[in-house]
Amino acid sequence: MRPITKLLSLLALILLATAPAHADVTDAPGANLEVSLITYGPGATYWERFGHDALQLRDTVSGQSINFNYGVFDFSEKNFFLNFARGRMHYLMDAEPAGPEEAFYVQEGRSITxxxxxxxxxxxxxxxxxLFWNLRPENAGYNYDYYIDNCTTRVRDALNKALGGAIKAALAGHPGGMTYRQQTDRLMSAQPWLMLALDLGLGPYADQPLxxxxxxxxxxxxxxxxxxVTTTDVHGNTRPLVEGxxxxxxxRLDVPPAQAPDLRLPLGAAGLLIAALLLVxxxxxxxxxxxxxxLFLVLAGLVGLLLLALWTLTTHHSAWANANLLLFNPLAFVLLPALWRARRRMAPTRFADAILLLQLLGLIAAVLLHLLPGAVQQNQPWxxxxxxxxxxxxWSLRQPAA
Incomplete structure (x- = not known):
C-alpha cells in the first residue's frame, strides 16, 4: 500500500469512468480479458511490511492493462491520525495503468510476481x-482493518465472488501456518521496538488458530x-486456478524471516536483569x-492506560481483553510515593500495601490464565x-518494615 492524495485518487476514478469509446478493459468481451493477481513483496517502511497486491485486468486485443488495488490512504485527510488511533481508518480503492504502478515498486526494490x-x-x-462498480466514488471507500478487511482480503473476496465462492471453499477449514500475532511479529521484526509494542498491545484475538x-x-x-485452488472451465473440466x-x-530488500522470533528468552532475560538491578x-x-x-512504574502505568484505552475507546478488536493489563496497569502510578518513601527506608502505607497485594494477585491471575486449559492469549514473554x-x-518495598 502507498499513500496518495485524495485529489489524485478521484482524478484516477474520473479518468477510468470516462474511458475512450474504443474497446479496452472497460468494455472488452470476457473472452478477451486476462486476469492476474499481482503480488508485491514487503517494503522497508513500517506500513509496507505486510506487502501489497492488486488485481490486473488486461485486454488481450488492445493490450491495455489496469491494476486495481485497495490500499490507498491519505495522510492529509481530516483527523487521519485520530481516526487511526481509534481504529477508524478510511481506505480507498484505486486503479491505474499497470506499467507506472509496477515501475514504482521496481524502483522501491520490492519483488513483483x-x-x-x-x-x-x-x-x-x-x-x-x-471492480468498475467498486471504483465509483460512492463505493470506493471502506473502513480498513489490519486482519479482516484490508487491501488483500478485498482482492481475495473480489476473486472469490467472481468464482462463485470457489476460493473460500478450497481454503476454509484447512489449517494455516501461523496466528495473526506470529505473522505480525515475523513481518515487523526488522523494527524491533515497533514489533514489541504491537505484540504487547495484541490481545487473545491475535492468537486464535487461523x-x-x-x-x-x-x-x-x-x-x-x-x-x-482449482476451478472449473467452460467445458466442466477441473484445472488449477493459477495457470501461470x-x-x-x-x-532487493531484506527478506522477513520465515518464522516469528521467540520473544521469551530476550524478554525473560531483560526482566531478570531489571529485577537484579532493583535488588542490588x-x-x-x-x-x-x-x-x-x-521508571518501571511510570512505564507500566502508561502501558496500562494505553491497553485500557485500546479496549474501551477504540474499535481495534485485536487489542481487546488484553491479559497484559494484569501485568501493566494504571495502579502502578499509585506505588510511586511508596517507592520514594522506601528511599528513606520508610515502610509503605497500608494503602500502598493493599495496592501492591492487588498487583501481586494480578500477576498470579495472569499466570493461571495462561496455564489453564484452553488459554488463548500467548503472552508468555511479557x-x-x-x-x-x-x-x-x-520484596524491596517491604524491606524498610523488616
Missing part, C-alpha cells in the same frame, strides 16, 4: 464489472494459497533504586518479563 488466473469469460467479465482462508489476509499467503506464475522483478541498588544505591523503580520485576519491587 504475476499469477495468471484461469477464469472463464463470464467470470472475467463479472469481475471486471464488479485457517488458510483467514491467513490469506497477507499478500504472500494469498499468493501461495491460490496455487492449491512469473516473477516480474526480484526483491535497593541495598547499595538507594537513589538509583528509586529512579529505576520509578509474563516472564514482568514477574521478576514485580517480585523484586515487592
Amino acid at each position: 504475476r499469477q495468471r488466473l484461469a477464469l472463464t469469460p463470464q467470470q472475467a467479465a463479472a469481475l471486471r464489472d464488479f 485457517d488458510a482462508w483467514h491467513e490469506s489476509f497477507l499478500p504472500m499467503e494469498l499468493q501461495a494459497n491460490l496455487r492449491a 506464475e512469473r516473477e516480474l522483478s526480484p526483491n 541498588t535497593s541495598r547499595h544505591w538507594r537513589l538509583g533504586y528509586t529512579l529505576l523503580g520509578s 509474563i516472564l518479563f514482568a514477574l521478576p520485576v514485580w517480585l523484586a519491587l515487592a
